[in-house]
Amino acid sequence: MKLNFKIWRQDNSQVVGDFKNYEVSGLNEDMSLLEALDYLNEDLVKKDEKAVAFDHDCREGICGQCGFFINGRAHGAGNNQTTCQVHLRSFKDNDTVLLEPFRASSFPIVKDLIVDRSSFDRIIQKGGFVSANTGTAVEANSILIGKKDADYSMSMAACIGCGACVATCKNASAALFTSAKINHLNSLPQGQPEEYSRTINLVAQMEAEGFGHCSFTGACEIECPEHISLSSIAKMNFSYMKAKILN
Ligand code: FES
Incomplete structure:
Protein backbone atom coordinates (compact mmCIF):
# COMPACT_ATOMS: atom_id res chain seq x y z
CA MET A 1 0.00 0.00 0.00
CA LYS A 2 1.23 3.50 -0.82
CA LEU A 3 0.19 6.77 0.81
CA ASN A 4 1.14 10.32 -0.02
CA PHE A 5 1.61 12.18 3.24
CA LYS A 6 1.41 15.93 3.33
CA ILE A 7 2.79 16.79 6.77
CA TRP A 8 3.12 20.10 8.60
CA ARG A 9 6.80 20.70 9.47
CA GLN A 10 7.75 23.44 11.90
CA ASP A 11 10.83 23.49 14.13
CA ASN A 12 9.25 25.58 16.92
CA SER A 13 6.60 28.22 17.56
CA GLN A 14 8.99 31.05 16.64
CA VAL A 15 9.52 30.02 13.02
CA VAL A 16 7.15 29.69 10.09
CA GLY A 17 6.04 26.17 9.20
CA ASP A 18 5.04 24.58 5.93
CA PHE A 19 3.65 21.35 4.47
CA LYS A 20 6.11 18.81 3.11
CA ASN A 21 5.25 15.86 0.89
CA TYR A 22 6.37 12.31 1.61
CA GLU A 23 5.51 9.35 -0.60
CA VAL A 24 5.55 6.21 1.55
CA SER A 25 5.18 2.77 0.00
CA GLY A 26 5.44 -0.73 1.47
CA LEU A 27 2.71 0.03 4.00
CA ASN A 28 0.19 -2.51 5.26
CA GLU A 29 -3.48 -1.69 5.79
CA ASP A 30 -3.34 -3.30 9.26
CA MET A 31 -0.75 -0.75 10.40
CA SER A 32 -1.87 2.14 12.53
CA LEU A 33 -1.30 5.64 11.24
CA LEU A 34 1.31 6.19 13.97
CA GLU A 35 3.14 3.04 12.83
CA ALA A 36 3.17 4.44 9.32
CA LEU A 37 4.80 7.59 10.71
CA ASP A 38 7.35 5.41 12.56
CA TYR A 39 8.06 3.72 9.24
CA LEU A 40 8.50 7.06 7.51
CA ASN A 41 10.73 8.33 10.35
CA GLU A 42 13.05 5.31 10.10
CA ASP A 43 13.56 6.18 6.46
CA LEU A 44 14.09 9.88 7.18
CA VAL A 45 16.68 9.10 9.87
CA LYS A 46 18.52 6.77 7.48
CA LYS A 47 18.67 9.63 4.99
CA ASP A 48 19.99 11.94 7.73
CA GLU A 49 16.80 14.03 7.65
CA LYS A 50 14.77 15.21 10.65
CA ALA A 51 12.12 12.76 11.86
CA VAL A 52 8.50 13.97 12.03
CA ALA A 53 7.73 14.89 15.66
CA PHE A 54 4.38 13.66 17.00
CA ASP A 55 3.01 12.93 20.48
CA HIS A 56 2.05 9.42 21.60
CA ASP A 57 2.28 7.12 24.58
CA CYS A 58 -0.14 4.21 25.13
CA ARG A 59 -1.25 3.88 21.48
CA GLU A 60 -4.43 2.25 22.81
CA GLY A 61 -6.80 5.22 23.13
CA ILE A 62 -6.23 5.52 26.88
CA CYS A 63 -3.73 8.26 27.70
CA GLY A 64 -4.82 11.18 25.49
CA GLN A 65 -1.26 11.95 24.50
CA CYS A 66 -1.68 11.62 20.73
CA GLY A 67 -3.60 14.09 18.64
CA PHE A 68 -3.43 15.98 15.38
CA PHE A 69 -5.64 16.80 12.43
CA ILE A 70 -5.98 14.07 9.82
CA ASN A 71 -7.47 15.30 6.55
CA GLY A 72 -8.99 18.28 8.34
CA ARG A 73 -10.53 16.49 11.32
CA ALA A 74 -9.22 16.15 14.86
CA HIS A 75 -8.31 12.44 15.27
CA GLY A 76 -9.40 11.66 11.69
CA ALA A 77 -12.60 10.85 9.85
CA GLY A 78 -14.23 8.47 12.34
CA ASN A 79 -16.23 9.86 15.26
CA ASN A 80 -15.17 9.44 18.90
CA GLN A 81 -11.71 7.98 18.37
CA THR A 82 -8.13 8.95 19.14
CA THR A 83 -5.37 9.49 16.58
CA CYS A 84 -3.62 6.27 17.63
CA GLN A 85 -6.80 4.31 16.83
CA VAL A 86 -6.70 5.33 13.16
CA HIS A 87 -5.59 2.46 10.92
CA LEU A 88 -4.45 2.57 7.32
CA ARG A 89 -7.46 0.48 6.25
CA SER A 90 -9.49 3.69 6.56
CA PHE A 91 -7.55 5.07 3.54
CA LYS A 92 -7.37 3.86 -0.06
CA ASP A 93 -4.17 2.94 -1.84
CA ASN A 94 -2.45 6.06 -3.20
CA ASP A 95 -4.57 8.42 -1.06
CA THR A 96 -3.20 11.77 0.02
CA VAL A 97 -3.23 12.13 3.80
CA LEU A 98 -2.94 15.64 5.23
CA LEU A 99 -1.50 15.80 8.76
CA GLU A 100 -1.36 19.06 10.72
CA PRO A 101 -1.18 20.01 14.39
CA PHE A 102 -4.16 21.03 16.53
CA ARG A 103 -4.78 24.72 15.81
CA ALA A 104 -5.59 26.88 18.86
CA SER A 105 -3.68 29.84 20.27
CA SER A 106 -3.85 28.22 23.73
CA PHE A 107 -2.05 25.18 22.26
CA PRO A 108 1.20 26.67 20.87
CA ILE A 109 3.16 24.48 18.49
CA VAL A 110 6.17 22.75 20.03
CA LYS A 111 7.38 21.01 16.88
CA ASP A 112 5.74 19.59 13.73
CA LEU A 113 2.57 17.82 14.96
CA ILE A 114 3.21 18.38 18.69
CA VAL A 115 1.39 21.15 20.54
CA ASP A 116 1.82 22.33 24.12
CA ARG A 117 -1.33 21.40 26.06
S1 FES B 1 -1.33 7.42 22.41
FE1 FES B 1 -2.54 7.21 24.22
S2 FES B 1 -4.52 7.80 23.52
FE2 FES B 1 -3.32 7.80 21.71
Missing part, protein backbone atom coordinates in the same frame (compact mmCIF):
# COMPACT_ATOMS: atom_id res chain seq x y z
CA SER A 118 -0.05 22.44 29.49
CA SER A 119 -2.91 24.97 29.63
CA PHE A 120 -5.11 21.93 30.44
CA ASP A 121 -2.79 21.02 33.33
CA ARG A 122 -3.07 24.54 34.73
CA ILE A 123 -6.89 24.33 34.61
CA ILE A 124 -6.81 21.04 36.56
CA GLN A 125 -4.37 22.52 39.09
CA LYS A 126 -7.03 25.10 40.01
CA GLY A 127 -9.31 22.51 41.61
CA GLY A 128 -9.35 19.18 39.81
CA PHE A 129 -8.70 17.40 43.10
CA VAL A 130 -10.27 16.62 46.47
CA SER A 131 -8.44 18.01 49.52
CA ALA A 132 -7.69 15.69 52.45
CA ASN A 133 -5.82 18.02 54.77
CA THR A 134 -5.31 15.69 57.74
CA GLY A 135 -4.82 11.97 58.24
CA THR A 136 -5.15 9.39 55.53
CA ALA A 137 -7.87 9.27 52.93
CA VAL A 138 -11.16 7.91 54.23
CA GLU A 139 -11.82 4.25 53.42
CA ALA A 140 -13.62 4.49 50.08
CA ASN A 141 -16.35 1.97 50.90
CA SER A 142 -17.45 3.92 53.97
CA ILE A 143 -18.98 6.64 51.77
CA LEU A 144 -22.06 5.34 50.02
CA ILE A 145 -22.57 6.71 46.52
CA GLY A 146 -25.67 5.96 44.44
CA LYS A 147 -25.00 4.01 41.24
CA LYS A 148 -26.39 6.81 39.09
CA ASP A 149 -23.97 9.34 40.63
CA ALA A 150 -21.03 6.91 40.49
CA ASP A 151 -21.71 6.11 36.83
CA TYR A 152 -22.05 9.79 35.95
CA SER A 153 -18.84 10.69 37.74
CA MET A 154 -16.97 7.88 35.98
CA SER A 155 -18.29 9.01 32.60
CA MET A 156 -16.84 12.47 33.28
CA ALA A 157 -13.58 11.06 34.66
CA ALA A 158 -13.17 9.30 31.31
CA CYS A 159 -11.93 12.58 29.74
CA ILE A 160 -8.34 11.90 28.66
CA GLY A 161 -7.47 15.55 27.99
CA CYS A 162 -6.48 14.95 24.37
CA GLY A 163 -7.57 18.44 23.30
CA ALA A 164 -9.62 17.38 20.27
CA CYS A 165 -12.60 19.33 21.65
CA VAL A 166 -10.57 22.55 21.58
CA ALA A 167 -8.99 21.84 18.22
CA THR A 168 -12.28 21.16 16.47
CA CYS A 169 -14.22 24.04 18.04
CA LYS A 170 -14.48 27.16 15.87
CA ASN A 171 -14.01 29.22 19.08
CA ALA A 172 -11.18 27.02 20.40
CA SER A 173 -13.27 26.58 23.54
CA ALA A 174 -12.15 24.28 26.35
CA ALA A 175 -15.66 24.14 27.84
CA LEU A 176 -16.10 20.40 27.25
CA PHE A 177 -12.80 19.55 28.92
CA THR A 178 -13.33 21.93 31.86
CA SER A 179 -16.90 20.79 32.42
CA ALA A 180 -15.79 17.14 32.56
CA LYS A 181 -13.20 17.97 35.22
CA ILE A 182 -15.73 19.98 37.25
CA ASN A 183 -18.62 17.50 36.97
CA HIS A 184 -16.42 14.50 37.73
CA LEU A 185 -15.73 15.68 41.30
CA ASN A 186 -18.78 17.87 41.96
CA SER A 187 -21.09 14.88 41.49
CA LEU A 188 -19.43 12.90 44.30
CA PRO A 189 -19.89 13.49 48.08
CA GLN A 190 -16.09 13.75 48.44
CA GLY A 191 -16.03 16.63 45.96
CA GLN A 192 -18.86 18.66 47.42
CA PRO A 193 -17.01 20.64 50.15
CA GLU A 194 -14.98 22.35 47.38
CA GLU A 195 -17.78 22.44 44.81
CA TYR A 196 -18.13 26.22 44.52
CA SER A 197 -14.44 27.14 44.61
CA ARG A 198 -13.60 24.35 42.17
CA THR A 199 -16.22 25.52 39.67
CA ILE A 200 -15.29 29.19 39.87
CA ASN A 201 -11.53 28.61 39.81
CA LEU A 202 -11.47 26.16 36.91
CA VAL A 203 -13.67 28.42 34.79
CA ALA A 204 -11.51 31.45 35.66
CA GLN A 205 -8.34 29.58 34.65
CA MET A 206 -9.98 28.41 31.41
CA GLU A 207 -10.64 32.06 30.56
CA ALA A 208 -7.17 33.17 31.67
CA GLU A 209 -5.62 30.64 29.29
CA GLY A 210 -7.36 32.36 26.38
CA PHE A 211 -9.76 29.62 25.34
CA GLY A 212 -12.85 30.88 23.51
CA HIS A 213 -16.44 30.73 24.68
CA CYS A 214 -18.76 27.84 23.90
CA SER A 215 -21.48 28.60 21.36
CA PHE A 216 -23.01 25.10 21.51
CA THR A 217 -22.26 24.04 17.94
CA GLY A 218 -21.55 20.52 19.24
CA ALA A 219 -18.42 19.79 17.17
CA CYS A 220 -16.58 18.84 20.37
CA GLU A 221 -18.89 15.99 21.33
CA ILE A 222 -18.51 14.40 17.88
CA GLU A 223 -14.71 14.30 18.15
CA CYS A 224 -14.49 13.44 21.87
CA PRO A 225 -13.04 9.90 22.09
CA GLU A 226 -14.81 9.44 25.44
CA HIS A 227 -18.34 10.41 24.30
CA ILE A 228 -18.61 13.37 26.68
CA SER A 229 -21.67 15.30 25.55
CA LEU A 230 -22.76 18.94 25.41
CA SER A 231 -25.03 18.35 28.42
CA SER A 232 -21.82 18.33 30.48
CA ILE A 233 -21.26 21.98 29.52
CA ALA A 234 -24.87 22.88 30.39
CA LYS A 235 -24.35 21.29 33.81
CA MET A 236 -21.13 23.27 34.32
CA ASN A 237 -22.91 26.52 33.42
CA PHE A 238 -25.64 25.77 35.96
CA SER A 239 -23.02 24.92 38.62
CA TYR A 240 -21.19 28.15 37.82
CA MET A 241 -24.32 30.29 38.32
CA LYS A 242 -25.10 28.44 41.55
CA ALA A 243 -21.53 28.91 42.80
CA LYS A 244 -21.51 32.61 41.98
CA ILE A 245 -24.76 33.19 43.86
CA LEU A 246 -24.13 30.95 46.86
CA ASN A 247 -20.34 31.06 47.30
Whole structure:
Protein backbone atom coordinates (compact mmCIF):
# COMPACT_ATOMS: atom_id res chain seq x y z
CA MET A 1 0.00 0.00 0.00
CA LYS A 2 1.23 3.50 -0.82
CA LEU A 3 0.19 6.77 0.81
CA ASN A 4 1.14 10.32 -0.02
CA PHE A 5 1.61 12.18 3.24
CA LYS A 6 1.41 15.93 3.33
CA ILE A 7 2.79 16.79 6.77
CA TRP A 8 3.12 20.10 8.60
CA ARG A 9 6.80 20.70 9.47
CA GLN A 10 7.75 23.44 11.90
CA ASP A 11 10.83 23.49 14.13
CA ASN A 12 9.25 25.58 16.92
CA SER A 13 6.60 28.22 17.56
CA GLN A 14 8.99 31.05 16.64
CA VAL A 15 9.52 30.02 13.02
CA VAL A 16 7.15 29.69 10.09
CA GLY A 17 6.04 26.17 9.20
CA ASP A 18 5.04 24.58 5.93
CA PHE A 19 3.65 21.35 4.47
CA LYS A 20 6.11 18.81 3.11
CA ASN A 21 5.25 15.86 0.89
CA TYR A 22 6.37 12.31 1.61
CA GLU A 23 5.51 9.35 -0.60
CA VAL A 24 5.55 6.21 1.55
CA SER A 25 5.18 2.77 0.00
CA GLY A 26 5.44 -0.73 1.47
CA LEU A 27 2.71 0.03 4.00
CA ASN A 28 0.19 -2.51 5.26
CA GLU A 29 -3.48 -1.69 5.79
CA ASP A 30 -3.34 -3.30 9.26
CA MET A 31 -0.75 -0.75 10.40
CA SER A 32 -1.87 2.14 12.53
CA LEU A 33 -1.30 5.64 11.24
CA LEU A 34 1.31 6.19 13.97
CA GLU A 35 3.14 3.04 12.83
CA ALA A 36 3.17 4.44 9.32
CA LEU A 37 4.80 7.59 10.71
CA ASP A 38 7.35 5.41 12.56
CA TYR A 39 8.06 3.72 9.24
CA LEU A 40 8.50 7.06 7.51
CA ASN A 41 10.73 8.33 10.35
CA GLU A 42 13.05 5.31 10.10
CA ASP A 43 13.56 6.18 6.46
CA LEU A 44 14.09 9.88 7.18
CA VAL A 45 16.68 9.10 9.87
CA LYS A 46 18.52 6.77 7.48
CA LYS A 47 18.67 9.63 4.99
CA ASP A 48 19.99 11.94 7.73
CA GLU A 49 16.80 14.03 7.65
CA LYS A 50 14.77 15.21 10.65
CA ALA A 51 12.12 12.76 11.86
CA VAL A 52 8.50 13.97 12.03
CA ALA A 53 7.73 14.89 15.66
CA PHE A 54 4.38 13.66 17.00
CA ASP A 55 3.01 12.93 20.48
CA HIS A 56 2.05 9.42 21.60
CA ASP A 57 2.28 7.12 24.58
CA CYS A 58 -0.14 4.21 25.13
CA ARG A 59 -1.25 3.88 21.48
CA GLU A 60 -4.43 2.25 22.81
CA GLY A 61 -6.80 5.22 23.13
CA ILE A 62 -6.23 5.52 26.88
CA CYS A 63 -3.73 8.26 27.70
CA GLY A 64 -4.82 11.18 25.49
CA GLN A 65 -1.26 11.95 24.50
CA CYS A 66 -1.68 11.62 20.73
CA GLY A 67 -3.60 14.09 18.64
CA PHE A 68 -3.43 15.98 15.38
CA PHE A 69 -5.64 16.80 12.43
CA ILE A 70 -5.98 14.07 9.82
CA ASN A 71 -7.47 15.30 6.55
CA GLY A 72 -8.99 18.28 8.34
CA ARG A 73 -10.53 16.49 11.32
CA ALA A 74 -9.22 16.15 14.86
CA HIS A 75 -8.31 12.44 15.27
CA GLY A 76 -9.40 11.66 11.69
CA ALA A 77 -12.60 10.85 9.85
CA GLY A 78 -14.23 8.47 12.34
CA ASN A 79 -16.23 9.86 15.26
CA ASN A 80 -15.17 9.44 18.90
CA GLN A 81 -11.71 7.98 18.37
CA THR A 82 -8.13 8.95 19.14
CA THR A 83 -5.37 9.49 16.58
CA CYS A 84 -3.62 6.27 17.63
CA GLN A 85 -6.80 4.31 16.83
CA VAL A 86 -6.70 5.33 13.16
CA HIS A 87 -5.59 2.46 10.92
CA LEU A 88 -4.45 2.57 7.32
CA ARG A 89 -7.46 0.48 6.25
CA SER A 90 -9.49 3.69 6.56
CA PHE A 91 -7.55 5.07 3.54
CA LYS A 92 -7.37 3.86 -0.06
CA ASP A 93 -4.17 2.94 -1.84
CA ASN A 94 -2.45 6.06 -3.20
CA ASP A 95 -4.57 8.42 -1.06
CA THR A 96 -3.20 11.77 0.02
CA VAL A 97 -3.23 12.13 3.80
CA LEU A 98 -2.94 15.64 5.23
CA LEU A 99 -1.50 15.80 8.76
CA GLU A 100 -1.36 19.06 10.72
CA PRO A 101 -1.18 20.01 14.39
CA PHE A 102 -4.16 21.03 16.53
CA ARG A 103 -4.78 24.72 15.81
CA ALA A 104 -5.59 26.88 18.86
CA SER A 105 -3.68 29.84 20.27
CA SER A 106 -3.85 28.22 23.73
CA PHE A 107 -2.05 25.18 22.26
CA PRO A 108 1.20 26.67 20.87
CA ILE A 109 3.16 24.48 18.49
CA VAL A 110 6.17 22.75 20.03
CA LYS A 111 7.38 21.01 16.88
CA ASP A 112 5.74 19.59 13.73
CA LEU A 113 2.57 17.82 14.96
CA ILE A 114 3.21 18.38 18.69
CA VAL A 115 1.39 21.15 20.54
CA ASP A 116 1.82 22.33 24.12
CA ARG A 117 -1.33 21.40 26.06
CA SER A 118 -0.05 22.44 29.49
CA SER A 119 -2.91 24.97 29.63
CA PHE A 120 -5.11 21.93 30.44
CA ASP A 121 -2.79 21.02 33.33
CA ARG A 122 -3.07 24.54 34.73
CA ILE A 123 -6.89 24.33 34.61
CA ILE A 124 -6.81 21.04 36.56
CA GLN A 125 -4.37 22.52 39.09
CA LYS A 126 -7.03 25.10 40.01
CA GLY A 127 -9.31 22.51 41.61
CA GLY A 128 -9.35 19.18 39.81
CA PHE A 129 -8.70 17.40 43.10
CA VAL A 130 -10.27 16.62 46.47
CA SER A 131 -8.44 18.01 49.52
CA ALA A 132 -7.69 15.69 52.45
CA ASN A 133 -5.82 18.02 54.77
CA THR A 134 -5.31 15.69 57.74
CA GLY A 135 -4.82 11.97 58.24
CA THR A 136 -5.15 9.39 55.53
CA ALA A 137 -7.87 9.27 52.93
CA VAL A 138 -11.16 7.91 54.23
CA GLU A 139 -11.82 4.25 53.42
CA ALA A 140 -13.62 4.49 50.08
CA ASN A 141 -16.35 1.97 50.90
CA SER A 142 -17.45 3.92 53.97
CA ILE A 143 -18.98 6.64 51.77
CA LEU A 144 -22.06 5.34 50.02
CA ILE A 145 -22.57 6.71 46.52
CA GLY A 146 -25.67 5.96 44.44
CA LYS A 147 -25.00 4.01 41.24
CA LYS A 148 -26.39 6.81 39.09
CA ASP A 149 -23.97 9.34 40.63
CA ALA A 150 -21.03 6.91 40.49
CA ASP A 151 -21.71 6.11 36.83
CA TYR A 152 -22.05 9.79 35.95
CA SER A 153 -18.84 10.69 37.74
CA MET A 154 -16.97 7.88 35.98
CA SER A 155 -18.29 9.01 32.60
CA MET A 156 -16.84 12.47 33.28
CA ALA A 157 -13.58 11.06 34.66
CA ALA A 158 -13.17 9.30 31.31
CA CYS A 159 -11.93 12.58 29.74
CA ILE A 160 -8.34 11.90 28.66
CA GLY A 161 -7.47 15.55 27.99
CA CYS A 162 -6.48 14.95 24.37
CA GLY A 163 -7.57 18.44 23.30
CA ALA A 164 -9.62 17.38 20.27
CA CYS A 165 -12.60 19.33 21.65
CA VAL A 166 -10.57 22.55 21.58
CA ALA A 167 -8.99 21.84 18.22
CA THR A 168 -12.28 21.16 16.47
CA CYS A 169 -14.22 24.04 18.04
CA LYS A 170 -14.48 27.16 15.87
CA ASN A 171 -14.01 29.22 19.08
CA ALA A 172 -11.18 27.02 20.40
CA SER A 173 -13.27 26.58 23.54
CA ALA A 174 -12.15 24.28 26.35
CA ALA A 175 -15.66 24.14 27.84
CA LEU A 176 -16.10 20.40 27.25
CA PHE A 177 -12.80 19.55 28.92
CA THR A 178 -13.33 21.93 31.86
CA SER A 179 -16.90 20.79 32.42
CA ALA A 180 -15.79 17.14 32.56
CA LYS A 181 -13.20 17.97 35.22
CA ILE A 182 -15.73 19.98 37.25
CA ASN A 183 -18.62 17.50 36.97
CA HIS A 184 -16.42 14.50 37.73
CA LEU A 185 -15.73 15.68 41.30
CA ASN A 186 -18.78 17.87 41.96
CA SER A 187 -21.09 14.88 41.49
CA LEU A 188 -19.43 12.90 44.30
CA PRO A 189 -19.89 13.49 48.08
CA GLN A 190 -16.09 13.75 48.44
CA GLY A 191 -16.03 16.63 45.96
CA GLN A 192 -18.86 18.66 47.42
CA PRO A 193 -17.01 20.64 50.15
CA GLU A 194 -14.98 22.35 47.38
CA GLU A 195 -17.78 22.44 44.81
CA TYR A 196 -18.13 26.22 44.52
CA SER A 197 -14.44 27.14 44.61
CA ARG A 198 -13.60 24.35 42.17
CA THR A 199 -16.22 25.52 39.67
CA ILE A 200 -15.29 29.19 39.87
CA ASN A 201 -11.53 28.61 39.81
CA LEU A 202 -11.47 26.16 36.91
CA VAL A 203 -13.67 28.42 34.79
CA ALA A 204 -11.51 31.45 35.66
CA GLN A 205 -8.34 29.58 34.65
CA MET A 206 -9.98 28.41 31.41
CA GLU A 207 -10.64 32.06 30.56
CA ALA A 208 -7.17 33.17 31.67
CA GLU A 209 -5.62 30.64 29.29
CA GLY A 210 -7.36 32.36 26.38
CA PHE A 211 -9.76 29.62 25.34
CA GLY A 212 -12.85 30.88 23.51
CA HIS A 213 -16.44 30.73 24.68
CA CYS A 214 -18.76 27.84 23.90
CA SER A 215 -21.48 28.60 21.36
CA PHE A 216 -23.01 25.10 21.51
CA THR A 217 -22.26 24.04 17.94
CA GLY A 218 -21.55 20.52 19.24
CA ALA A 219 -18.42 19.79 17.17
CA CYS A 220 -16.58 18.84 20.37
CA GLU A 221 -18.89 15.99 21.33
CA ILE A 222 -18.51 14.40 17.88
CA GLU A 223 -14.71 14.30 18.15
CA CYS A 224 -14.49 13.44 21.87
CA PRO A 225 -13.04 9.90 22.09
CA GLU A 226 -14.81 9.44 25.44
CA HIS A 227 -18.34 10.41 24.30
CA ILE A 228 -18.61 13.37 26.68
CA SER A 229 -21.67 15.30 25.55
CA LEU A 230 -22.76 18.94 25.41
CA SER A 231 -25.03 18.35 28.42
CA SER A 232 -21.82 18.33 30.48
CA ILE A 233 -21.26 21.98 29.52
CA ALA A 234 -24.87 22.88 30.39
CA LYS A 235 -24.35 21.29 33.81
CA MET A 236 -21.13 23.27 34.32
CA ASN A 237 -22.91 26.52 33.42
CA PHE A 238 -25.64 25.77 35.96
CA SER A 239 -23.02 24.92 38.62
CA TYR A 240 -21.19 28.15 37.82
CA MET A 241 -24.32 30.29 38.32
CA LYS A 242 -25.10 28.44 41.55
CA ALA A 243 -21.53 28.91 42.80
CA LYS A 244 -21.51 32.61 41.98
CA ILE A 245 -24.76 33.19 43.86
CA LEU A 246 -24.13 30.95 46.86
CA ASN A 247 -20.34 31.06 47.30
S1 FES B 1 -1.33 7.42 22.41
FE1 FES B 1 -2.54 7.21 24.22
S2 FES B 1 -4.52 7.80 23.52
FE2 FES B 1 -3.32 7.80 21.71
